[in-house]
């Protein structure tokens with residue numbers, strides 16, 4: 001993205017959530033996004049994933065300018081190229097794990113079989129379970145299976161461990177690291193836990209709508225070794 005700004009106008013109040021952000025993500029890299037509440041992390045992620053559009057500036061994906069794209073092209077970009085994982089899983093309670101994943105594989109052009117996606121997150125033996133029959137960490141892994149089943153080029157995760165305890169959170173992070181390695185999916189993870197940054201290739205820090213630090217980790221730490 002180039003020179004991206006985002007201004008929200010609520011009546012008299014204008015909030016500048018992003019102020020001229022330039023950012024290029026490399027294929028396959030694992031990026032952690034840190035920053036205080038309100039610094040613009042979710043706004044940045046939503047614009048990267050085509051869920052929101054910038055007020056000014058450009059978003060380019062593999063040479064294609066998404067800011068100039070029609071709604072149809074943007075919808076196709078979201079549907080085929082981006083997987084999303086949110087803090088509260090967003091599974092449909094009346095559908096099994098397999099059916100939750102199948103919702104996405106039914107509309108993607110070259111998806112994995114739902115069973116394969118669930119096996120990748122180590123839930124091959126839970127495919128007929130409903131969300132209420134799964135723990136929080138397992139539900140989040142179903143959400144990850146759903147996000148990767150379409151084989152997206154980009155996986156965007158907004159506080160994926162925010163609702164989980166330490167050990168369960170680490171399991172979810174292990175799953176994200178493993179998927180990143182196996183599928184080569186460019187992965188961006190928003191977190192409040194600075195300790196998680198040690199597992200990333202690259203760590204971005206945001207403050208008041210700008211990226212104030214952009215660092216590479218020379219040595220990545222395995223998720224199971226993380227402390228926070």
Ligand SMILES: Nc1ncnc2c1ncn2[C@@H]1O[C@H](COP(=O)(O)OP(=O)(O)OP(=O)(O)O)[C@@H](O)[C@H]1O
Pocket residue numbers: 008009010015016017035036037038039040041042043044
């Ligand atoms: N839809 C919206 N309408 C109006 N203001 C918004 C909207 N979304 C975000 N904002 C404002 O933009 C700023 C950046 O919000 P954003 O959610 O991107 O921050 P964040 O770093 O993700 O915060 P958190 O860590 O609390 O989720 C905040 O001041 C927020 O109140």
